[in-house]
Amino acid sequence: MTAHVIADDAEAVAVATSLADEFRRGAAARDAERRLPRQEVDRLAASGLLAVTVPAEYGGADVTAETLAEVFRLLGSADASLAQIPQSHFAYVQVIRRQGSVDQRKFFFAELLAGRRFGNAQSEAGTRHVQDIRTRLRPEPDGSYVLDGVKNYCTGALFADWIPVLARAEEDRLHVAYVPRDAPGVTVVDDWDGMGQRTTASGTVRLDGVPVPADRVLPHHLTFEGPQLHGALAQLLHAAIDAGIAGAALDEAVGFVRTKSRPWFEGGYETAAEDPLLIQRFGELALRVRAGEALLREAARAVDAARDELTDDSAAEASIAVAAAKVQAADAAVEVAGALFEVSGTRSALDSLNLHRYWRDARTHTLHDPTRWKVQHIGRYVLGGIRPPRHGLL
Incomplete structure (x- = not known):
């Protein structure tokens, strides 16, 4: 296959914005019918987005982590399943960047620019823990x-x-x-x-x-023998997906309350959107979403800063910033996706509307890498100056 080659960060965000608008239209039906997004993944590959982290010397745009996080947030706001499909793709592009020989880089970066896709075969069920790899x-x-x-x-x-x-x-x-x-x-x-x-x-x-x-x-294994950003980048993309879910659920709730919800009779208001109790709740939910998005941007900038000058200290700062973003975005995704029904009322629970997909996606996706351990690492770093461990999950 052939693929478009994206030139720079601005084009990457523009392409992601356009694709998100396209993917959003069929997301509810794909989820309800469990219709796998083969055509959409083909469109994603042909767009050139899957090659945006190829280094410039090999013909790629080599976009910043901030841009890549925004691409995933946009895709996650449209279809969280579709956004998760290329998450591992980018993690394993990073392995080639860091550990590949010149010949390996030439070969695989050419594959990526041509629109080829990486999947993943990483986790194993039934082992002692996630890093107990027996393959x-x-x-x-x-x-x-x-x-x-x-x-x-x-x-x-x-x-x-x-x-x-x-x-x-x-x-x-x-x-x-x-x-x-x-x-x-x-x-x-x-x-x-x-x-x-x-x-x-x-x-x-x-x-x-x-x-x-x-x-x-x-x-x-060499990736983790010195300061590294492998885990930080992988987790940043997970956080971006969660932030996308949270923002999309809030937008869905806003649209529903404005156009479909009835006001509660005790309030005496003409529309549900005038109810001060609902206004208060929407303000709280908006704060959750904004905080997640702000921490996501801050974390992405920390990853970019560390990439420019990678040391033990800069890598630790990046990992902690990403951990903070992941905790906030995960909490926001679950809370806002659940609150969608709280603020919208009984009609929003109709199965035919499939609004519960936001909560199901948030609850399922946020099971990746428990946030309680991220909070532990943040606390150890703040209180004791203890750098987080070098592994691919932080």
């Missing part, structure tokens, strides 16, 4: 590998050209193997049945004796 890359005498394992919650894999697989190789160290979606031994199963984020197709990937050339494997 294995077994070295062969010729320097290549054979890959075996089962992955779960593989968002984007069903739509991908390449599936980055997190696996352990020599000395139990983490590597990422970039495997073609149609490689022998790769099976992608659409068995995701979450109550929310229903069309992310976050199903299972089975890897049975998959052959992997040596030049398709990157040493991801």
